[in-house]
Amino acid sequence: MKLFLIGFLSGIISGMGIGGGTILIPGLIIFSNLNQHQAQGINLAVFIPIATVALITHSRKKNIDLSTAAPIIFTGLIGAFIGSSIAVKMTPSFLRKVFAAFLFIMGAYETFGKKKK
Known part of the structure; x- marks a missing residue:
């Protein structure tokens, strides 16, 4: 049941374009025996597969500029x-720390970064 909930939540976040890995990766590490x-x-x-569904949905709404994406x-x-x-080549422990630092930096930027008018 935990894996279904993790998948559902990460799918929602992915569909929003935020990145489901921010939910999926910590969820898998915390609630399973994965490194x-x-x-x-x-x-x-x-x-x-999740990105394919989100891509189709956003494409139908004309939210994709291929000249920028290419x-x-x-x-x-x-x-x-x-x-x-x-x-x-990294140890799982070091890779986890790099991932955590990345999430922290992105979270701090989103919280305190310069806001567009």
Whole structure:
């Protein structure tokens, strides 16, 4: 039941474009016997079908500008290769700390960062 709830909540967050991994990864680590590498790997596998549904929904609403997305997709693929190559060499403990620091920094920025008018 816990996995269904984690999936449901991460799907909602993913559909909003926030990133379901912020729910999925900590949820898997806290409520299962998975380590950081396994949780992040599962997140990647789960991301594809969830992102496909969200992509179709946002595309129908004309919320996707491919001229903006194309260079991000291209460089993101390169970055994903580099990042995953680095991540698999890290210990699960260190990777968990890097992930936690990233979430903390993003949370602080969203809370205290410069607001657009």
